[in-house]
Amino acid sequence: MCSYMNSLVLVCLVLGSLCVNVAESRDLNCLHEKVEYSAINCRKHSALLTDFGGKGDGVTSNTAAFKAAIANLSKVASDGGAQLIVPPGKWLTGSFNLTSHFTLYISKDAVLLASQDETEYPLIDPLPSYGVGRDGGKRFISLIFGTNLTDVVVTGGNGTIDGQGESWWKDFKSGKLKNTRPYLIEILYSRNVQISHLTLINSPSWHVHPTYCRDVIIESLTILAPIDSPNTDGINPDSCINTRIRDSYVVSGDDCIAVKSGWDQYGIKFGMPTQHLSIKRFTCISPDSAVIALGSEMSGGIQDVRAEDVHAINSQAGVRIKTAPGRGAYVKDIFVRNLRMETMQYVFWMTGAYGSHPDDGYDPKALPVVNNINFKDMVGKNVSMVGNLAGIEGHPFTGLCLSNITAELAVKKKKKNIHPIFSSEKKKLPWNCTDISGVSSQVTPKACDLLPEKKVDCAYPTDILPIDKVVLKTCST
């Protein structure tokens, strides 16, 4: 008898060798459900974590099982590649490294539980474009790590990766950590990368960090962390070329998406920009941070970012540009349209005085260029301030274009029995602009004087990025 787990279940197979293992972790009648999934490439070889001694009981460490499995499956990389299936169960593990032509598939009802034992995360060097770990010192390697890979997929049937970050957050807040917290998934120097169809929760720090990569597909992720957890950014494309982020939902204690490219003198020297990033159908809740942040680390440059059909709920800022003298490089050719917002501190927030430097070796004369920033077709409800836009004195942010934008301002609660002249609450203006230039069209409430009205429809590219044309194949477990 086959039990149909979900609508994706197509065929049920009885495979002798798999039966024992599956039966071990789930009291099922020797069944392995064949499930379809979408990926950049399907694999010729397939194995279960349990083939390598994995135990899904929530207490046994599976670090050795993951390492053995991936070492073994890396041998068939040039022979059609392999997929490693994590069956339903709770799989405690420390860090492990991915390999090329490889798919890690986390089944529906499977949970990877990140070990809270620091020794399960060996220290690695800081990223060359950062000079130091973001929290200082060296870096604890990420839970799921990969470097110098080609064709690697981390996906599943919406299975869960739980970073169990609480102990890291506590140690970070109390200043106990001497090194930078692990990320949940970090992939460096790789091409053809897919991270999709997963629920990622409670990372010790950032959740998804593709860095120095090309051709990256991030889709159908649900990322959840407490809104007061430190630096639990959702998705951080960092010095990557050709990335698409689609159909994802993030609730977090920091930026939902933070686009980056290295930090001050280290990032300038490394010189690798983030370019050709496409974001579509994205929902964010981030009360203390941005829906989409550009920076603050942007010293390799950020160019050609397109975001559309974005829904922001109870967030601090819609689009935020964060930079500072010392960063150098540029943020340019940014296009955002159809951003829907409810309960926002700021719709637009830009600052050229973000500060935050890796060390004292930065060059204060390295001024970032911010130019050609286009925002259109946006509606905001319950907005406290529409635009808080500050460039760098004597080095303004230029080429801002805002069109067809309506923000409904939050109704201030009247304080009972207090005459307005005694109220400490000053009336906040909807706009505050300094050291910027550009134009506005059909913006309500009327934009600041530095964005004079002109009849324009701000630009949005009409070409389709090559990464947006990639069609995923249908594979099966």
Ligand SMILES: *[C@@H]1O[C@H](CO)[C@@H](O)[C@H](O)[C@H]1NC(C)=O
């Ligand atoms: C590992 O790979 C070899 C082939 O290279 C295979 O013979 C062996 O059975 C594999 N080990 C396990 C535990 O599956």
Ligand SMILES: *[C@@H]1O[C@H](CO)[C@@H](O)[C@H](O)[C@H]1NC(C)=O
């Ligand atoms: C994983 O990769 C890192 C960085 O290359 C390396 O330091 C570490 O030893 C690798 N771990 C394993 C288990 O191979």
Ligand SMILES: *[C@@H]1O[C@H](CO)[C@@H](O)[C@H](O)[C@H]1NC(C)=O
């Ligand atoms: C990965 O690639 C980078 C850039 O090509 C290179 O500097 C580095 O040594 C490589 N690392 C490994 C572990 O092969």
Ligand SMILES: *[C@@H]1O[C@H](CO)[C@@H](O)[C@H](O)[C@H]1NC(C)=O
């Ligand atoms: C994946 O799981 C999360 C958490 O349970 C849920 O909120 C989300 O809707 C699921 N996504 C899909 C595509 O089933």
Ligand SMILES: *[C@@H]1O[C@H](CO)[C@@H](O)[C@H](O)[C@H]1NC(C)=O
């Ligand atoms: C409007 O925003 C404020 C915070 O600025 C919040 O307290 C309030 O609940 C929001 N109102 C609605 C109707 O969402």
Ligand SMILES: *[C@@H]1O[C@H](CO)[C@@H](O)[C@H](O)[C@H]1NC(C)=O
């Ligand atoms: C203005 O933006 C809204 C979405 O916020 C869109 O529905 C509408 O079509 C836009 N109007 C024009 C003239 O583009």
Ligand SMILES: *[C@@H]1O[C@H](CO)[C@@H](O)[C@H](O)[C@H]1NC(C)=O
């Ligand atoms: C406007 O922004 C400037 C620059 O950030 C700041 O110095 C000033 O205090 C702000 N004004 C108001 C009224 O908030």
